[in-house]
Every structure is written in C-alpha cells, then in structure tokens.
Amino acid sequence: MNVGESAMAFTSKQRNLFPEGLSSFPSEYTKSSLGATSSTQSYCTAPASSTGSIISASIAIATRKRKPRYRDHGRVSTWIEGMRAASPPRVAILKTATCSGARKVLPDTQYNEWVAKHPSALATFESMMEAAKGKQMVLFLDYDGTLSPIVEDPDQAYMSEAMRAAVKEVAMNIPTAIISGRGRDKVYEFVQLAEIFYAGSHGMDIMGPAEACNGLKADGLKSKDEKGNEVVFFQPATEFLVMIDELKGNSFNFWRGKQILLDGNWQLLAEEVEFVIKQYPKLHVTQGRKVLEVRPTIHWDKGKAVEFLLKAFGLANPHNLLPVYIGDDQTDEDAFSVLNKEHIGYGILVSSAAKATGAAYSLKSPSEVMEFLHCLVRWRSKF
C-alpha cells in the first residue's frame, strides 16, 4: 500500500473492536469529562525492533527511499531516549524467589540496591498479605512482559499453558482484569479465558463476562464473544473512529507482518513517526519497550482504566479495597500512580533490571509473576 510516501495498514479486526452503539460509562468517564479534543480510540504502535500486533493497528515502517524534509530532531531524539530508557538490558536471573522469602543474591549491585527499595513481592508476600486481611482484593495484570515473556515478534508473544492455568485459578478467587496496550481482541486471542475482564487499548475498550457484570455499577452493551459467551462491553471512545479512517487513507507506509526493523533503525523509525505525527496535532507519541505508540490526545490511560474498573466493580471505598497491579512497562506507571495517589493497594513492577518506577514492589520475570499468582491462590484459600 502506498499513499504518497507512505500508507498505513490496519488489521481486519479493527472495526470489530468498536461495534456500533457501544459505550455507556459512568458519567464521569464520558467524552467531555475525559478532556478529549479528538482522537482515535486505538493507538498505533510502531515497534522498533520488529513489527507487531497492536490494539487495532499494527504498524511497521517500510524501508524506502525518502526525500529530505523538515524534521523536529528534538522530538525524534526525545522519543529514542524514551524508548531506550524503557528498554533496559536484561539481567541474568540466577534464582527465582519464593513466597517463603528465599532468594539468591544477584551479583548486580545496582539491581540489589534497587530491589531493596522495591522489594520482591514474593520475598515479602506474607507481610503484604497481612495488610490485605479483611479487604476485597482486585487483581490487574498487564499482558506483554508480565504474563508472556518479551519476544522479538509481537505476534508470537504467547503465554504458557501453566500461566493460563494460574490466571484462571486466581480469577476464580479474586476479580481479575488484564489491562493491555494491545487491542482487546488480540489479548483475548492470547489469553483465551472467558472468566476475566479484558481492557484493551490501555483500557479504552473493556469487555467482561456478563455474569460478573450483573452487579456492576456501570452500564455496558451486552453481546457475545467469538466463542458465544455472554459478555458486556464498556467502550468510552467509539466516536473517535474518524481519525483512524483518516490515518488509514493518509500518511504512513506501514504494513503489518514480519517486516523486521533492527535496533539500528530506531532513528529511522522515530523520524518517520515524527513526520506523520506532526500532521496530526490531536495525536501524540509515547515510548515503551522498543516501541513508539501513537496515541489520541485523550485523557485516558491504564490508570484511568483502573479507576474505571474499581468504580464499576463498586469498590470505590478505599478502606475495604486492595487493588494489586502487576506490569512491566512505562504505560503501567499510570496505574501505579493511581494506587499511590489513592494510597491503596500494591503496585508491582516486573523487571530484572533497576528501573525508575512508582511501584512499591517488584518481580523479576513472568515466571515470578506466575509464582506470585500461585501464592495468592494459596493465601486466598485460607479464608
């Protein structure tokens, strides 16, 4: 596909994300109160090292001859720095911690200093749960890097059967939602559990099992998922499809698939995104692990999704509530901030390297996340 110098390809599922007539959110989450000027409700993600399956649009930039043109090099450098900061090299994991507290010391002083400030949620599990007694726990899980290991090809980011079983088991005991930057349908395709809530597009596109939605304090649209399960949709930004159409017909030369961009092409990637984004003042760019995301200028992020879901669950009383949020990426920081702001719950960063974070606790890898989920189930079964 080629429109001028570039064009954009969207997945065929894009439209399905936002069926007509959806969206009935609590009034404080309506468009006007979101501070939206205009936007898409999907984000376009340009992976730096590989192409990817995205929320509703997967983008990789084609290598091609380019005409010289004006660029904001300041913005480009800022984005690349942001991506690098969000993509720290991995530290070898010598031993997995357990909830009994056993843990082998890593020979990485910087990491050790960091983990002293953000203790392992496994090593400190017992004391964390002391504070949870008598409270309603709600579990929020990121997908990539949390439930599935980070891999080069975003379409291959499968979760293991063991992890699926762990999530299923925990969801039977604790209300559970996956909040992802990916499209909801893609996350559902990976996870394949009907028992949980899915919040795709950083939470702008939420689907939950109808059964679990009966007592919800938010109205959604009842429907069925691909497997025929009764579900309810909550989608706050259906009206922003217009911009997606505009982008589709306009600017990039993207294709979805296996076009691999090597790390050395981050500069090219950022330059291309910058060239397009300046034509869309209502979109902005954020950086993640080897990824640039083109997002609508709408006050909505994973933190907003957490706030929405807590309200929807009728769990707004912080005294009775213990949200636990586990995530690995920059975008998860918005959710950690909400917990910190409300002084509730536990933010847990998944990282094997020292990293600036608002999360109080840490886990080193998806394997440790799975162990933590097992610990939660064992702990919950005592009550």
Ligand SMILES: O=P(O)(O)OC[C@H]1O[C@H](O[C@H]2O[C@H](CO)[C@@H](O)[C@H](O)[C@H]2O)[C@H](O)[C@@H](O)[C@@H]1O
């Ligand atoms: O919010 P998440 O569920 O963590 O999704 C964030 C992004 O995840 C995907 O990209 C990341 O994982 C890929 C697969 O391991 C990896 O190749 C890429 O470098 C990571 O940035 C996904 O492709 C993005 O659309 C999500 O925004």
